[in-house]
Amino acid sequence: MTGSVAMHMSDGLLNPTTSLLFVGVAVVGLAVATAKARGDLDDRTAPLAGLVAAFLFATQMLNFPVLPGVSGHLLGGALAAILVGPWVGALCVSIVLVVQALVFADGGVTALGANVTNMALIGTATGFLVATALKRFATGKVGLVVVAFVAALVNTVVASLGFVLEFAIGGDPAFSLGAVTATVVGVHCLIGIGEGVITALTVGAVAAVRPDLVYLLRGTTRPLELREGTPA
Amino acid sequence: MTAKTGDTAKTRNLSFLLGFLLVALVLAGAVSYLADSNPDGLDHATLKGCEVVETAGGEQLQGSCIAQNAKDHQFAGSPLADYAVDGGENTTGLAGVIGVVVTVVVAGGFFWLLRRRPKA
Structure with a gap:
């Protein structure tokens, strides 16, 4: 494990039945996302969606310190959902996880279902729901950036609860679920701050140059129209 | 959408997308050493x-x-395992660049095939 720069669940942390169960959850979720994503993809948004996936891959490599001896990395659900919508977003995160597992030996192959469930399905859904609920505050540059931060923070913590659920169903019963939960959720509250900062910076940067490409801003009455010559 | 002529909008789109790709390549290829x-x-x-x-x-x-x-990863011996090229020291950046290219090709290709096409 030395030198690895990102790490998802390995094989063996969950029993085979539970791993298979979450492969099923992931397959059903991704089938729904694929069917729905079509409506959000056209000649203009499809290339952007491909780049969002590549950007997530790059950003997931950038582990940042959260505690002495502990790092964290972006999961990316809220970031993807805000930029390209929840359905395409879930597919973006999933493609990154598949590339990481199959090409970079990061994240077990049988654990892929659980990893997709947590980061792509739960993380993206949570990020999107929070961002949508707070959408009325996303007027103006500051509002949007704050909404992105909060959505990303919550997506990280809730995605980590996905692991807790999976561990409760099919983890090694020799270990106390309470202790595991406290550690996982506690550290992901801190990682969520980093996730929030990265998401806020990215969404803010995209919205500054191309607000028309930000999914969350669709249908809003031009809150971020660029006014040339006006100081920020 | 129709406020701009097609060509200007296309150029603007292309430069934005290339800029986005460049940021991803720099993050994976260079900033990754600071991880x-x-x-x-x-x-x-x-x-x-x-x-x-x-x-x-x-x-x-x-x-x-x-x-x-x-368990050890099934692909632990693969050429890009653990974000290194053939396990070499200081190859994280190259592995990252390859990862960005692979991801943009796989995801971009998939989304391009999946997209709604304008009715002919």
Whole structure:
């Protein structure tokens, strides 16, 4: 494990039945996302969606310190959902996880279902729901950036609860679920701050140059129209 | 959408997309060297109770922790395993650049095939 720069669940942390169960959850979720994503993809948004996936891959490599001896990395659900919508977003995160597992030996192959469930399905859904609920505050540059931060923070913590659920169903019963939960959720509250900062910076940067490409801003009455010559 | 002539909008789109790609390449190819190599949040939780000991046969976990159930990756011997090219030192950046290219081709290709096409 030395030198690895990102790490998802390995094989063996969950029993085979539970791993298979979450492969099923992931397959059903991704089938729904694929069917729905079509409506959000056209000649203009499809290339952007491909780049969002590549950007997530790059950003997931950038582990940042959260505690002495502990790092964290972006999961990316809220970031993807805000930029390209929840359905395409879930597919973006999933493609990154598949590339990481199959090409970079990061994240077990049988654990892929659980990893997709947590980061792509739960993380993206949570990020999107929070961002949508707070959408009325996303007027103006500051509002949007704050909404992105909060959505990303919550997506990280809730995605980590996905692991807790999976561990409760099919983890090694020799270990106390309470202790595991406290550690996982506690550290992901801190990682969520980093996730929030990265998401806020990215969404803010995209919205500054191309607000028309930000999914969350669709249908809003031009809150971020660029006014040339006006100081920020 | 129709406020601009098609050509200007296309150029603007293309330069934005290329800029976005460039940022991803720089992050994966260069900034990745600054990444914290400590275990991430999930690893930290699964390693709790264990001590990582360097032995002649590599790293071993002493104590009692969830990570002891973890199996070696099926593709641990693959050429880009652990974000290094053939396990080489200081190849993280190259591995990252390859990863960005692979991801943009796979994801971009998939989304391009999936997109709604204008009715002819």
